[in-house]
Amino acid sequence: MALPESVDPQVWIERWDRMQEACLLDRQERLELMADLVAVSQPEDAVVVDLGCGTGSLGLAVLERMPGAAVVGIDVDPTLLPLAEARLEPYGERARVRQADLRQASWPGQVGQGVRAVVSATALHWLDRAELARVYRQAAGLLEPGGILLNADPVRSEHPDIHRYRAEWEHELLGESEAAWRSFWDGYLAVLGPEAARERQRALKAWRGDDEGYPLEWHFEAMRASGLGGLDCFWRRGPDAVIGGIKQPDAAGEERTRKRMKAKPTPAW
């Protein structure tokens, strides 16, 4: 979808980031942590896939952190893809953005070979559990041995009291988040016009996700069943977490990783 000439993408990229910051604690810190984790675990020229890339914020963090890397952003929303394209345009051939629906099994067709990292920020809770388990399997299938999967998303606590405590705690800190989300979308769709709003609705279809996410243990089981190991929670605050794992490397991959890690300085975190 092309933006009307009167719409300045930079204005809406900026508004998107402010809106997401109103919805998420330490958003930028998470994006940078994910980019760091990819950088320390993968080759400098890694191909990185960003699932539910939105306006390309995570892709940007990766491209900035890894000057030799390439990013493929995938999103279903036709109104956000032009903002991602505009944001990543300065990176030329290192950045590609594709429209695909993660609920459709065909999405990996938008991504080429040699993927070293699949990352995602605040997007995969839009899928139901069966869809997300399949996406994990497909992501692991795309990854080369030793490649990394990282998902930053809300994670539901198994214990109802702890879950409620986390939700209330977040609400206290982010009471305005729903209003910020609505304000962005009301404003953006107003400048795009009614046909763009209809196109978006057709692409998004009915919501089948869970705003509060799925339990950590569920994610780990689904990741393990997909052939990922080294499962970890790399960051956690309130209801949000950055979780992931590494596709089990073959012997040659392990040797490459050992050599690469020797050559790299210890990261600040």
Ligand SMILES: C[S@@+](CC[C@H](N)C(=O)[O-])C[C@H]1O[C@@H](n2cnc3c(N)ncnc32)[C@H](O)[C@@H]1O
């Ligand atoms: C809260 S936004 C986060 C966007 C971006 N990752 C960020 O951190 O700014 C969630 C994104 O997931 C995308 N998304 C949701 N369901 C999707 C699906 N089934 N296929 C592809 N993208 C999806 C939405 O269109 C939206 O861009």
